[in-house]
Amino acid sequence: MKPAIRTEGLCKHYGDTVALDRLDLTVNEGEVYGYLGPNGSGKTTTIRLLLGLHRPSGGRAELFGVDAWSEPVAAHRRVAYVAGEPFLWPALTSAETFEFLARLHGGTDVSYRDGLVERFQLDTSRKIRALSKGNRQKVQLIAALATRAELLLLDEPTSGLDPLMEMAFRDCVKEAKERGQTVFLSSHILSEVEALCDRVGILREGKLVDEGTLQELRHLSVQTVEVTFMGRAPNLSPLEGVQVQSAGPNALRFEVSGSVGPLIAALAGVGGNSIKTLSSREPSLEEIFLHHYDGSEDRVRA
Amino acid sequence: MSAPSALARRAFRDARTRTIAFGYLFAAYAYIQPVGYRHAYPTLSDRLAFAHSFASNDALRLFYGYPYSPLTVSGYSAWRVGGTLAILAAVFGLLAAVRALRSEEDTGRMELILAGAVGRRTMYLSAMSAITAGTLILWLAESVGFIAGGLSAGGSAYLALASVSVVPVYVGVGALASQLAPTRRIALELGSAVVGLSLLLRVIADTSSGAGWLRWATPLGWTEELRPFTGAHPVVLLLPAVASVLLLVLAARIAAGRDIGTGVLPARDSAPPRLRLLSSPTAQALRTERGSLIAWTSSVAAFAFILGMVSTSVSSAGISKSVQREIAKLGSVSIETPAGYLAFVFIFFILAVSLFACAQIAAARHEEADEQLETLLSQPVSRHGWLGGRLLLATFATGALSLTAGLLTWAGAASQGVSISLPRMLEAGANCLPVSLLFGGVAALAYAIVPRASAGIAYGLVTVTFLWQLTGSVLGAPKWLVNLTPFAHVGLVPAQHFRAEAAVIMLGIAVSSALAATWIFQRRDLTGP
Numbered sequence: 126m127k128p129a130i131r132t133e134g135l136c137k138h139y140g141d142t143v144a145l146d147r148l149d150l151t152v153n154e155g156e157v158y159g160y161l162g163p164n165g166s167g168k169t170t171t172i173r174l175l176l177g178l179h180r181p182s183g184g185r186a187e188l189f190g191v192d193a194w195s196e197p198v199a200a201h202r203r204v205a206y207v208a209g210e211p212f213l214w215p216a217l218t219s220a221e222t223f224e225f226l227a228r229l230h231g232g233t234d235v236s237y238r239d240g241l242v243e244r245f246q247l248d249t250s251r252k253i254r255a256l257s258k259g260n261r262q263k264v265q266l267i268a269a270l271a272t273r274a275e276l277l278l279l280d281e282p283t284s285g286l287d288p289l290m291e292m293a294f295r296d297c298v299k300e301a302k303e304r305g306q307t308v309f310l311s312s313h314i315l316s317e318v319e320a321l322c323d324r325v326g327i328l329r330e331g332k333l334v335d336e337g338t339l340q341e342l343r344h345l346s347v348q349t350v351e352v353t354f355m356g357r358a359p360n361l362s363p364l365e366g367v368q369v370q371s372a373g374p375n376a377l378r379f380e381v382s383g384s385v386g387p388l389i390a391a392l393a394g395v396g397g398n399s400i401k402t403l404s405s406r407e408p409s410l411e412e413i414f415l416h417h418y419d420g421s422e423d424r425v426r427a
Numbered sequence: 428m429s430a431p432s433a434l435a436r437r438a439f440r441d442a443r444t445r446t447i448a449f450g451y452l453f454a455a456y457a458y459i460q461p462v463g464y465r466h467a468y469p470t471l472s473d474r475l476a477f478a479h480s481f482a483s484n485d486a487l488r489l490f491y492g493y494p495y496s497p498l499t500v501s502g503y504s505a506w507r508v509g510g511t512l513a514i515l516a517a518v519f520g521l522l523a524a525v526r527a528l529r530s531e532e533d534t535g536r537m538e539l540i541l542a543g544a545v546g547r548r549t550m551y552l553s554a555m556s557a558i559t560a561g562t563l564i565l566w567l568a569e570s571v572g573f574i575a576g577g578l579s580a581g582g583s584a585y586l587a588l589a590s591v592s593v594v595p596v597y598v599g600v601g602a603l604a605s606q607l608a609p610t611r612r613i614a615l616e617l618g619s620a621v622v623g624l625s626l627l628l629r630v631i632a633d634t635s636s637g638a639g640w641l642r643w644a645t646p647l648g649w650t651e652e653l654r655p656f657t658g659a660h661p662v663v664l665l666l667p668a669v670a671s672v673l674l675l676v677l678a679a680r681i682a683a684g685r686d687i688g689t690g691v692l693p694a695r696d697s698a699p700p701r702l703r704l705l706s707s708p709t710a711q712a713l714r715t716e717r718g719s720l721i722a723w724t725s726s727v728a729a730f731a732f733i734l735g736m737v738s739t740s741v742s743s744a745g746i747s748k749s750v751q752r753e754i755a756k757l758g759s760v761s762i763e764t765p766a767g768y769l770a771f772v773f774i775f776f777i778l779a780v781s782l783f784a785c786a787q788i789a790a791a792r793h794e795e796a797d798e799q800l801e802t803l804l805s806q807p808v809s810r811h812g813w814l815g816g817r818l819l820l821a822t823f824a825t826g827a828l829s830l831t832a833g834l835l836t837w838a839g840a841a842s843q844g845v846s847i848s849l850p851r852m853l854e855a856g857a858n859c860l861p862v863s864l865l866f867g868g869v870a871a872l873a874y875a876i877v878p879r880a881s882a883g884i885a886y887g888l889v890t891v892t893f894l895w896q897l898t899g900s901v902l903g904a905p906k907w908l909v910n911l912t913p914f915a916h917v918g919l920v921p922a923q924h925f926r927a928e929a930a931v932i933m934l935g936i937a938v939s940s941a942l943a944a945t946w947i948f949q950r951r952d953l954t955g956p
Contacts, residue, residue, distance in 0.1 A: 173801075173952075173953075176804070176805045177804075178801055178804060178805065178952070178953045179952040179953065180950065180951065180952055197804070197809070197810075198807045198808070198809045199807075201805060201806055201807040201808075202807045204805075206805040208798075208801065208802065208805075210798070212797065212798035212799050212801060212802050213799065213802060214711070214715065214799055215610075216715065218697070218698055218700055220700040221700050221701065221702065221705060224700065224702050224705050225705040225711055226802075226806065228705060228706055228707075229707075229708070229803070229806040229807065229808055230806050230807060231807070248697075249700075250697045250698060250699065250700070251696055251697050252695070252696050252697065252698065254610075254694075254696075255694070255696035255697070265802075278805075
């Protein structure tokens with residue numbers, strides 16, 4: 126089975142600026158892939174290349190084994206796209222926009238669309254130019270979801286949506302996953318990615334700096350262990366991959382990269398009996414993300 | 428820097444390309460006329476013959492206005508330049524005001540500025556001072572053109588002032604239209620309708636006997652009443668001054684009292700779905716362009732009908748051979764018969780249809796700049812399918828416009844009992860096609876290669892080659908240089924034969940440019956605004 130998305134050494138330069146640098150990415154069918162990165166890191170560039178809207182400076186991108194640049198029409202029959210900025214036709218109403226996009230794409234599930242209109246509480250008789258940004262975003266989303274395309278390319282799809290609509294969106298993505306659709310979700314809203322995605326890629330200045338399931342990313346990342354002692358906190362000899370901070374007169378906080386085993390052994394060595402409480406916390410996606418982005422170059426594992 | 432001056436500088440910078448282009452055009456046109464006249468009619472007898480045959484011809488006043496003194500270099504210049512540049516000045520004023528007011532509001536930039544410590548009055552006045560600076564540049568450019576062409580400094584300044592005095596009136600029209608209309612497009616359409624109506628009034632005033640008083644009803648007529656070089660009436664300047672102040676104050680009052688982002692005319696924001704013309708990108712483009720297509724067609728139809736009617740008044744007085752030759756050089760054939768006259772006016776229809784063809788390509792570029800094209804092409808829609816459909820639509824619309832010109836000219840002429848055959852006039856209409864499609868093809872090529880600059884290149888090319896056609900031979904330029912303009916290769920139907928060979932070559936260039944455009948467009952990144 127061909128993967129839904131595959132890129133090989135995909136590059137894009139705009140003049141001297143390197144927007145995307147040798148991206149190798151595979152998203153399998155049925156997967157929900159979170160594509161994370163701050164503004165200007167190359168997320169939208171990636172999607173434009175995947176859609177064949179911009180021409181790769183190097184490498185190639187395939188959707189279901191079809192080259193994205195040379196055969197865009199064949200590729201797009203299996204894809205629905207939601208842009209970060211809703212660029213629609215101001216003089217058409219939402220209903221007319223749905224009709225137009227449905228005729229262009231083909232295969233739209235009209236009853237599902239009507240259900241979505243209900244769910245997203247959209248007035249379809251309003252012209253696009255009279256809609257707020259959030260409502261225009263809904264029009265795009267509904268049109269894309271209603272195609273039931275095998276691959277949904279979503280570029281910051283919830284920008285402008287209120288929290289209720291964001292929940293409705295999450296439900297829709299979960300349903301799409303249950304139906305076996307593939308979702309490529311570009312976002313900088315970490316809670317959204319954490320809630321929806323099977324796998325996550327982190328983009329920094331045009332390079333994919335980390336990739337994996339949330340579990341894998343957590344495993345590779347720092348976890349926090351806090352220990353409170355009965356009396357004064359003991360002095361521990363330095364351990365590799367462990368940073369120690371004081372967290373009060375009787376407490377220590379450890380930032381552990383990799384396994385916590387050596388730390389536990391060391392704590393047992395200085396007298397396990399004196400330990401009052403021990404808590405360990407997995408890093409949130411936010412911490413993983415910030416770990417890649419806190420500015421110091423040496424902390425990035427490329 | 429204070430807020431008003433920062434805003435004014437910003438507005439001036441936004442308009443700099445347009446201001447520079449118009450400035451060059453004004454200077455060049457002002458320079459060419461006196462020089463060309465001296466060259467073509469060196470002696471008094473030449474000029475008398477010219478005045479007798481050409482200038483007293485009712486039908487020609489349509490384009491150049493009323494000639495008060497065509498026997499002197501300055502009088503001739505005032506006649507030839509004043510009328511034409513006044514029309515361009517009106518367009519300049521309208522574009523400047525709508526761009527500085529309505530476009531700023533449409534894009535949401537005005538909201539951003541007004542959210543800061545800037546009031547509406549400051550915003551408005553800054554926009555106006557930027558436009559004033561642009562207008563002064565046009566005035567200087569035109570004056571310098573005349574002075575370089577050998578006219579007196581004072582007279583040049585006054586003549587330039589006469590044509591530029593039109594600008595503030597149409598800035599007022601544009602400012603008012605920007606308050607009334609809810610979108611830039613509608614504002615431009617309203618303003619264009621006013622410019623068209625003003626021109627129509629001047630045409631009737633200049634050509635129909637007994638309707639001369641109508642000149643007072645149109646700002647384009649006021650320019651003529653200023654009578655540069657022929658007994659100046661500077662007091663007439665009060666008219667444009669009062670009119671522009673009234674319009675600008677009215678616009679400012681409306682601007683002060685309404686919601687930002689809306690217009691006074693209600694925008695219909697809800698509608699029951701109309702599902703016609705949604706089956707393909709081309710159909711949808713036709714749906715979007717429908718309003719402007721109707722506006723173009725009805726304007727061309729109105730002018731064609733009037734020109735047809737006027738063709739009956741062409742004088743058949745004896746014209747000397749040498750003068751006939753000069754007239755022929757001006758882009759025409761003998762204009763002493765209705766057929767000859769109609770052939771001459773069709774040069775202007777060819778110009779209008781060429782501009783229309785470029786406007787169609789500009790509309791395609793607009794769809795890309797507004798990034799709706801990104802939405803389209805992320806659907807299963809091919810690039811060549813989209814551009815090909817757009818080009819086909821442009822071709823059909825251009826053809827329809829051309830035939831409308833032919834048909835309505837015939838109808839106008841026939842209504843006055845001029846005997847001219849319908850097929851011949853339809854042929855004259857179809858004769859607009861090779862040149863306009865040539866420009867359309869070149870515009871498409873420019874669009875594919877340099878999307879952001881393409882509209883400027885296309886309109887500029889049409890304007891420059893047309894002015895060169897009107898002036899090149901009069902200036903005595905070598906034949907090969909004159910022949911560079913496609914307009915020189917048109918057989919002027921109905922007075923001359925249709926030049927099939929030239930038409931085939933032009934269509935060949937048009938088709939190959941369009942194919943090259945499609946090929947190149949297939950290979951480039953989509954380009955935002």
